[in-house]
Amino acid sequence: MSEKLWIKNGEVYTGGEEARVFRGGLLCANGTIEALGSDAELEPRARGAEVIDAGGRIVSPGFINAHMHLYSMLSRGMALKDAPPADFVQILERLWWRLDKVLTLDDLVPSAELPLADALTAGVTTVIDHHASPGAVEGSLDVLADAAARAGVRFSTCYEVSDRDGEQVMRAGIAENVRFAGRASGDPMLAATFGLHAQFTLSDASLEACARAARDASIPFHVHVAEAASDAADARARGFEGALDRLHALGCMSPGSLAIHCVHTVESEWSQLRAADAFAVHNPQSNMNNAVGAAAVDRMLAAGVAVGIGTDGMQADVRQDLRAAFLLGHHRTADPRTMWGETAGLLETNRAIASRLFGLRLGELAPGAAADVVVFDAYAPTPFAPENYLGHLLFGLYQARAHSAVVGGRVRLRAGELLGIDAERAAARARELAPALWKRF
Numbered sequence: 001m002s003e004k005l006w007i008k009n010g011e012v013y014t015g016g017e018e019a020r021v022f023r024g025g026l027l028c029a030n031g032t033i034e035a036l037g038s039d040a041e042l043e044p045r046a047r048g049a050e051v052i053d054a055g056g057r058i059v060s061p062g063f064i065n066a067h068m069h070l071y072s073m074l075s076r077g078m079a080l081k082d083a084p085p086a087d088f089v090q091i092l093e094r095l096w097w098r099l100d101k102v103l104t105l106d107d108l109v110p111s112a113e114l115p116l117a118d119a120l121t122a123g124v125t126t127v128i129d130h131h132a133s134p135g136a137v138e139g140s141l142d143v144l145a146d147a148a149a150r151a152g153v154r155f156s157t158c159y160e161v162s163d164r165d166g167e168q169v170m171r172a173g174i175a176e177n178v179r180f181a182g183r184a185s186g187d188p189m190l191a192a193t194f195g196l197h198a199q200f201t202l203s204d205a206s207l208e209a210c211a212r213a214a215r216d217a218s219i220p221f222h223v224h225v226a227e228a229a230s231d232a233a234d235a236r237a238r239g240f241e242g243a244l245d246r247l248h249a250l251g252c253m254s255p256g257s258l259a260i261h262c263v264h265t266v267e268s269e270w271s272q273l274r275a276a277d278a279f280a281v282h283n284p285q286s287n288m289n290n291a292v293g294a295a296a297v298d299r300m301l302a303a304g305v306a307v308g309i310g311t312d313g314m315q316a317d318v319r320q321d322l323r324a325a326f327l328l329g330h331h332r333t334a335d336p337r338t339m340w341g342e343t344a345g346l347l348e349t350n351r352a353i354a355s356r357l358f359g360l361r362l363g364e365l366a367p368g369a370a371a372d373v374v375v376f377d378a379y380a381p382t383p384f385a386p387e388n389y390l391g392h393l394l395f396g397l398y399q400a401r402a403h404s405a406v407v408g409g410r411v412r413l414r415a416g417e418l419l420g421i422d423a424e425r426a427a428a429r430a431r432e433l434a435p436a437l438w439k440r441f
């Protein structure tokens with residue numbers, strides 16, 4: 001493999017604070033972007049480089065999914081065994097907590113590979129995952145990270161600590177987070193967070209043990225917060241203003257932490273989030289699917305909260321949730337003027353979340369930034385400029401497949417073909433494993 005990579009002949013959107021659009025490409029070396037420019041400018045410096053000819057297609061930074069659950073893959077099409085859940089806690093009890101309990105390390109291989117393959121073909125190059133498999137805790141994060149390494153996706157994960165499976169599993173979850181933080185340390189393709197399920201399934205003593213362990217391991221938290229009204233009500237019954245307030249009070253909202261959902265949070269908690277230098281992450285399709293309400297994304301952003309965007313396992317393609325955020329925001333506010341700047345804000349926050357977590361410049365094409373670049377199989381059909389990028393994305397580009405994807409300067413998808421994962425074989429393995437999993441469920 002050549003160390004140098006030249007992506008040429010593209011309609012390049014750089015992203016970042018001073019986004020621009022130009023005709024040409026970029027030169028990468030040793031995992032980093034060295035230079036951007038026209039083909040004529042870069043050609044003399046590109047001697048000996050591996051070449052991707054974008055053929056006039058749109059080139060952009062790889063997308064970042066700020067909240068994902070790879071473990072949910074094998075539930076696709078599975079029938080529930082009890083009466084249909086009538087609220088969010090019943091969805092957890094009758095679906096997710098039953099499923100995660102019977103997952104094996106073998107199940108996790110195709111369960112991770114398939115959505116990671118989907119991510120690359122959708123132009124998502126960074127995945128921030130949240131994992132649960134209480135029957136197979138130790139080593140579970142390695143299985144996921146190994147799959148990410150095969151796929152070539154930049155990957156963060158954590159184990160969701162909870163009291164719901166007893167003290168031993170809770171302790172094993174803490175240990176798995178700490179162990180994985182050791183593996184991820186120093187690897188630019190990996191990052192660790194400290195996973196918590198949600199405050200309502202954790203005692204004060206458990207949260208305090210997690211706070212100590214996360215502090216010692218120097219990793220931020222990744223936790224579901226006030227996804228449904230019941231989580232906020234649980235925290236209020238314990239004497240707090242809400243779920244975020246309790247996590248904050250018990251030391252589980254350290255700088256850089258990810259507070260997922262925040263649907264049922266109050267303004268005083270937003271100040272806490274801001275003061276803690278932590279991030280909220282919006283997952284609109286999952287929230288609609290679970291019928292838990294719609295987060296006040298516009299108000300949170302206006303209050304200075306950094307809100308990012310994830311998919312919560314609904315699918316690997318974060319662009320679908322970005323579009324859903326835009327539409328749901330219009331629907332919730334009944335004001336079509338909202339959600340333009342806000343949707344751009346969600347993308348900006350994802351850039352900040354990933355850059356901080358991995359200690360690299362991610363989500364932008366600039367000299368010195370990580371070489372995570374996607375050539376979309378799409379051509380700009382109308383004038384294309386930084387000012388109207390969002391219009392192109394939300395009304396067209398959101399559905400384009402990636403033609404090529406480069407992560408850390410290495411080609412991982414070329415002309416529509418995945419180079420690291422055999423998706424057909426992974427699907428066949430998933431179809432072998434799923435019937436037994438569904439039986440155990």
Ligand SMILES: [Zn+2]
Pocket residue numbers: 067068069130224260312
């Ligand atoms: Zn989630």
